[in-house]
Every structure is written in structure tokens, then in C-alpha cells.
Amino acid sequence: MAFEEEQKIFDSFVRDKGLKHSGQRKDILLTFLKTEKHLTADELHALVKKKNPAVGIATVYRTLRLLCECRLSSELRLGNGAVRYEHFYGHEHHDHLICVKCGNFIEVMDPEIEKLQERLAKKEDFRLQGHKLLMYGVCRKCKQ
Amino acid sequence: MAFEEEQKIFDSFVRDKGLKHSGQRKDILLTFLKTEKHLTADELHALVKKKNPAVGIATVYRTLRLLCECRLSSELRLGNGAVRYEHFYGHEHHDHLICVKCGNFIEVMDPEIEKLQERLAKKEDFRLQGHKLLMYGVCRKCKQ
């Protein structure tokens, strides 16, 4: 089974927090890692149930919270609707270009924008920890 | 009474859409315009009721939607919790620096960042319509 690194991160996190291990959490973690899509809790729950039908939605939410805490995942809020969870560990930071017509989005990155944000934060005496940049528009396909 | 311009915008919008005028909507509009804060629907409802106790929360939501449609207001989603509504007409575009400790935020603006976003969108063949940039960090006060 792959994802040794991610599993090690999760196991250390769980141990350090004084929590206990469980098969459900392992199933959820591996299912999450196996898909590269930005899933909602519900969507992930549906996938996990294929492997382990007994897993409840509450445990999926609880585990996703842990995954975010140990930085294996991060929340993605694109306007309204359910929160989506994306991979975080081992993934470059990126922002999102979201098509207002079809709802699809692509990931983009610009180091200069990041630098300017730092400059902006410094000017206001903020210690910057992170950001979310959502750009809305019409994608190539939908423009036609 | 002030806010003639904004009222004119709203009245034209209502007329052009084939809607009708109502006292409740006028109360909600004026209460919204009078405060510069980024209110939630609930908070605005509480203020409106001081002037007109009969106004219901549903009408506040309905009116806020109209205000966004005619660009007098725009939605502000800062992480979880309720949507906040900010003034849009006559206000420069800006982004937000949000303190993760105290929850306060300040408005900032950097034309260079805007330009770089345009460049990024063009590279991906997106027709950019708008964006939300949320920067999270620790503000001056909370750093101490």
C-alpha cells in the first residue's frame, strides 16, 4: 500500500494528540488519498462505504477535521454549497480560477502575487499565515 | 434623507425588473446604507426592526439579494458562518486581511495584484469577472 509518508504523518499526529487509532479513520484516510479530486464530505463518505459500509458520515466529518489539522488536507470553500477538501501535503500551494458557467475550476500559481501579498500584509503589520484567492470568470470552453 | 443616488439605482432596478415598490424594502435599504459595517442578514434584520418591527427575516434576505443584483451590495464569505454584506456602489474594490485570533479584518487594495491576476487569467484563457482574495494572519494587536 502506498502513501506511507502520509500515513506516517497521520499516525504521529494521532499519537501526539493522545488519540487512538481506528480502522475507520484508516479507511477514510486511504480513500481520501487515493482520489485526487476535491471531494465533499458526502462524496468521500460514498466512496468509503464501498470499502467499509459501516462507516458513518459523522466519522467522515471528524476525520476530515483531523486531516486538516495535520495539514494533509485543507478546506476549499467555493462560494456556497458544501465545503470541499483538497490534498495539502506534498502539493504546491495554488489558487483557483473558477468558471461561473460550468462550475469547473483550475489550479494556478503565481509567485509574484504571493510576494505582493506579503508586502501588503507587512504594510498593515499583519503576520500573514495563509490566504485564499478565488478568481471567477468564464473558461475557454464556455466562452465559445 | 441622504443616499439619493443609491435609492435611484434601486428604484430603477426595481422598475426595470417589473417589480413593485414597498415600504419594507425602503426601510431595509436605508438601514443598510446607514451603517458602514459588514452585516449579516440577522444583524440587519435586528436594526431594521427598530424602525419597523413588522419586517420579517425573509424579506431581509429577499431584499439583500436584490441589493446584490443591482450592485449596491456584495456578499462577503469569510470562512464559515453567515454571509456578510458589504457596500458595493461607490466603494473601491478591495480585499481583506483577516485576523485569525480576534476575527477583525481590514480592507486593503493593491493594483499590482489585480494586474497580475488579469495576466494569470489571460494565460489560462479565462475571461475574468471578479475575485475574492482573503488573507489570513495575526493583526498588530494580537501579535503582542
Place this chain on the structure above:
DNA sequence: ATTAATTATGATAACGATTATCAGTTTCAA
């Protein structure tokens, strides 16, 4: 002014996403 068509309203039910509760189960260190 009267009417008739249409929109607006407030109360509240319904909704979707998420969190809290709780009784029973599992983990794990001693």
C-alpha cells in the same frame, strides 16, 4: 375611484450542511 392582475409580505415549514449527543464498542497502557 374601482377593479383586476400581479407582486410583496410575514410566519413558518423545509432544507442542506454540519455538529452535538449518547449509549455501546474499541483501543491501549499499566
Place this chain on the structure above:
DNA sequence: TTGAAACTGATAATCGTTATCATAATTAAT
């Protein structure tokens, strides 16, 4: 092996928001 503590699934509760519906208000045409 045991006992304290964490974990679980089911589901009730919560929160913000939208839909429904019967009644009221607005408007344009008479």
C-alpha cells in the same frame, strides 16, 4: 486482564437560508 479514555454510528439538534402559502399591498387600465 482490566479499566480509563477515546471512538463509533445513529440520529437529534443547530444554523443559515430558501420555499411555501395565505393574505396584503401595489400598479396599470378602466
